[in-house]
Amino acid sequence: MRLFYRVLSGLGVALVLGLCVVVYFIANPKLPAYTAPQHVHYQDQWSEADRQLYYYTPQGTQVKGLHYYWFSALELPFSTQRFAAPEYLARFGFLIDPQQQASAANPANLPVxxxxxxxxxxxxxxxDITCAACHTGELRYKGQALRIDGGPAQHVLPSSVPTLRGGSFGQALVASLAATYYNPWKFERFARTVLGDNYEAGHKQLRKDFKASLDTFLAVAWNDTYRGLYPTLEGPGRTDAFGRIANASFGDAISPDNYRVANAPVDYPHLWDMWTFDWVQWNGSAQQPMARNIGEALGVGATLNFFDSHGQPLQGDQRYPSSVRVNDLHLIEETLQRLKPPVWPEDLFGKIDRPLAAKGRRLFTENCASCHVPPVVEENGRLVKQLKMLPVEVIGTDPNTATNIADNRYDLSALQWDPAELASMNVNLLPKSEQPLDMHQLSVAKGLAYVTAFVEKRAYQDAAVSSQEQARLNGFGLPIGVLELRAYKARPLDGIWATAPYLHNGSVPTVYQLLSPQSERAQTFYRGNFEYDPRHLGYRTDAFDGGFVLDTRISGNHNSGHEFRAGPQGNGVIGRLLQPEERWALIEYLKVLGGPLEQQLPNE
Incomplete structure (x- = not known):
């Protein structure tokens, strides 16, 4: 019997030690080291005033009730170092400038x-985490950094699902919040920093409010983990945008029955010239700028209420209060209309081989222009690029994003929408159908179209925006257009050299590999390195401590399609095999495409 208790005690001790190890690694994510660049170079993509406006204009997200100065006062779980210290947040891939200082727009001196x-x-x-966090990039080379405004970010932002590897900003933030609340010494320091002279009067309420925010974070972490909602790890620079928006808007806010597995991470797209496109999103599903931006804000954490305090669905003008800021969203959109594509910096990345680029120009015309040089038409006084939509079976890239958006269905009947009212709204569903909408099984695109229409209407009402002004803020008088195709759009390639990795899911690390057959592409590679490869046009992919390994054999990560190789075209083969010297010529041309250096190329 004594032996039995000893064995039982030993197992208990082992279990406690194992739990301690798990907690330690969850609270101490494995992150890359941060080395500050010698200098951050900014291009003439827009004015400094526009840059600062874009970086720090709020859009109405609330990050689960977390207060700004709470965030700036948090400590790491096992030290007194501030969680929001710029050099620590930079380890998640958020962008800082070593020379930056606190300002009126950025009083806590936080990242972009x-x-x-x-x-x-x-x-x-x-x-408030705004769109600049995900749509600002940076390339580093030989100790220098080149900021790419409007480019794709490489941070690890969304996931709060705990893993022993860690590395996610969401997971690390929850760990710091929990450590602050449950460690009395930490909370004491935190409370005195946040409350200052109001410490005595506000301490009790602060603890209550802080716990409410922590509970929200923990509930989301548990829900996402328990339900296995995000099986395909996103890693740096990726998120399943539509999947997360749908789970937040239809699962969290309406019914757990609406949760769907989100296994289609996408890279953050670059934003220059986006306002000239007829359709946006990777699958070309959205049209109106304001509705697109409201949907993005809801996905990042803007509040949204569908029901009253008694659980009854809101009706009429009561639908749907949110924290989205329509005037600020429009201000950001206007600023992006002034954004220029980046220009290849010869002083940083090397001189252009102009004769080689001229050969690449001919190859581009022969092999790429039919998809990536769209026709331009005039609509309502603006020039619009009509992007080519390539069906999944033609382009052959990972289908999950397109098929999930088109095929997943959600039960929104609890909102008690009136079909006659929906028909009168400024929503245009394409392709058109004579079949009535079934509120028990709406697609995410259709469901979000009507949600954003109601949110938009209420936000305009709350902001006292006149009906005449609403058309301007919506963007070019456009309706909330929805295009449901199992396809991906081909966009213009100006500045494409600055937007690695490639394909919608970031599964191809360099332009050189994108121009190569799938058999020559890396099956696995490291993401999260900011070091640029100016020869192949992409980030360096060799192993580094704290890096994220992207495995292209996993569903959602496939690097198939968009292939140039021998054999019949179709099923992802879009062109003939390009010889290595042809790929190098194309790469040289893509460095200057759409920029002033293109005009300096000689005739062949």
Whole structure:
């Protein structure tokens, strides 16, 4: 019997030690080291005033009720170092400039895209992560950094699902929040920093409010983990945007029955010239700028209420209060219309081989222009690029994003929408159908179209925006258009050299590999390295401590399609085999495409 208790005690000790190890590694994510660049170079993509406006204009996200100054006062779980220290947040891939200082727009001296807002009638300043956090890039080479405004970010932002590897900003943030609340010494320091002279009067309420925010984070982490909602790890620079928006808007806010597995991570697209496209999103499913931006804000954490305090669906003008800021969203959109594509910096990355680029220009015309040089038409006084939509079976790239958006169905009947009212709204569903909408099984694109229409209407009402002004803020008088195709769009390639990795899911690390057959592409490679490869046009992919290994054999990560190889075209083969010297010529031309250096190329 004594032996039995000893064995039982030993197992208990082992279990506790194992739990301690798990907690330690969850609270100490394995992150890459951060080495500050010698200098951050900014291009003439827009003015410094536009840059700062884009970086720090709030859009109405609230990051689960987290206050701005709470975030800036948090400590790491096992030290007194500030969680929001720029050099620590940079380890997640967020962008800082070693020379940056706190300012009126950025009082806590946080990375690009971290800002704050107050809701009307509330003194609380919420942490607001805006679109600049995900749509600003940086390339590093020989100790120098080149900021790419409007380029894809490479941070690890969304996931709060705990793993022993760690590396996710969401997971690390939850660990710091929990350590602050449950460690009395940490909470004491935190409370005195946040409350200052109001410490005695506000301590009790602060602890209550902080716990409410922590509970929200923990509930999301548990829900996402328990339900296995995100089986394909996203890693740096990727998120399953539509999947997360749908799970937040239809699962969290309406019914658990609406949760769907999100296994289609996509890279953050670059934004220059986006406002000239007829359709946006990787699958070309959205049209109106304001609705697109409201959907993005809802996905990042803007509040949204479908029901009243008694659980009854809101009706009429009561639908749907949110924290989205339509005037600020329009201000960001206007700023992006002034954004220029980046220009190849010969002083940083090397001189252009102009004769080789001229050969590449001919190859581009022969092999790429039919998809990537869209026709331009005039619509309502603006020039619009009509992008080519390539069906999944033609382009052959990973289908999950396109098929999930088109095929997943959600039950929104609890909202009690009136079909006659929906028909009168500024929503245009394509392709058109004579079949009535079934509220028990709406696609994510259709469901979000009507949600954003109601949110948009209420936000305009709350902001006292006149009906005449609404058409302008919507963007070019466009309706909330929805195009449901199992396809991906081909966009213009100006500045494409600055937007690695490639394909919609970031599964091909360099342009050189994108121009190669799938058999010559890396099956696995490291993501999260900011070091640029100016020869192959992409980030360096060799192993590094704390890096994320992207495995292209996993569903959602496939690197198939968009192939140039011998044999019949179709099923992902879009052109003939390009010889290595032809690929190098194309690469040289893509460095200058759409920029001033293109005009300097000689005639062949």
């Amino acid at each position: 895209g971290f800002t704050r807002h107050q809701n009307p009638g509330s003194p609380v300043e919420y942490l």
